[in-house]
Amino acid sequence: MxxxxxxxxxxxxxxxxxxxxxxxxxxxxxxxxxxxxxxxxxxxxxxxxxxxxxxxxAAPGEQSLHEREKLALAQKAAIAKAAEGCVRPGTVLLLDAGTTVGALAERLASWAGITVVTNGLTTLEALADSAGVELIALGGAVRHVSLGMIGPIAEGALRGITADAVFLGADGVVAGRGVCEGTAEQAALKRLMVEQAREVFVLADASKLGRAESHWWTALDRPWTLITDAGAPEEALAEFRRRPEVSVTVATPV
Structure with missing residues (x-):
């Protein structure tokens, strides 16, 4: 060839x-x-x-959530399983929008005695029929490409809630900088999620590590945990492991 x-x-x-x-x-x-x-x-x-x-x-335009649902399925499943291991009974969780966090929501559908607060329509759908999960929607303007709710309504609701843990998705995650997103509204809501949660987890497959094409950032300048898949190269993981505020979990393939 x-x-x-x-x-x-x-x-x-x-x-x-x-x-x-x-x-x-x-x-x-x-x-x-x-x-x-x-x-x-x-x-x-x-x-x-x-x-x-x-x-x-580098094709122009952000991929829709339905397009991203077909990508890296095994990696997202492994990350979701590892993230589920960080959930404790009786806790209040903040779940971001996105497909990887949505995979975690699917695993939480069989739980009982937890509260899930979310801006993601994927998470709402995954947990809508779960009798054991108290499900709270933040509301707000729906961003159709990601099926996430953003804006002042979502932020206003979130200011009245504190959570034991937040699970964030991202367009990209960079050691020492944080996570990036396609719009200022997404980044602003993520910043507030981080402020309102006691523990912070970022769920990102290997393709997101070091990726910084999006222009809006949520800084992570407090202790947080990166959960990624086993395909992440060591040189990428080393950037995060060198940071004292970051704990790294590499998910075992399922």
Missing amino acids: RAEERRVRIARLLREQPVRVEEMAELFAVSPSTIRRDLATLSDEGAVVRTYGGALS
Whole structure:
């Protein structure tokens, strides 16, 4: 296969899902260094965005929640299981919008005696029929691309609530900086979630680590826990492990 054809196929593949360098090398029967050169070329052309150990499509426009639901399913399932292990009976939890946090909500549907406060329609759907979970919707304006509620109504409701733990999703997470999102309203609500919770957990698959393409940030300058998947490369994890405020949990594949 010619290099040009391979790069076209790589770009097409990355529009469907994040893929690591080693996986692409095996798929195209070339060396990892060849794939890295391909990614460098595609990055220079603006077709992809490099990440730790791989790349993401740079196609314009944020992916909808329904598109993201099809990506990294095994990784999200593993992260959700690890996050469930951090939940204690009788607690009040804040659950962010997003697909990875939504996977955690599905696991919590069989629980009893917990309260879940959320701005995510995915979480509301997952827990709507759970008789054992007290479910509280923050309200607000629905952001259709992410199916999350944001804005002053959501923030006003949240100011009257404190939680034992918050589980955040993110477009990207950077050691020493925090999590980024596509809009100022999303970042503002996340900041308030962090302020209102005693413990902070960020659920992010390997493709989110070090990713900083979005421009709105929620700083994490207090103790917090990163829960990511086993595909995260050690060099990416090392950036977080060097930070005294960060605890890192690598989820075991399910």
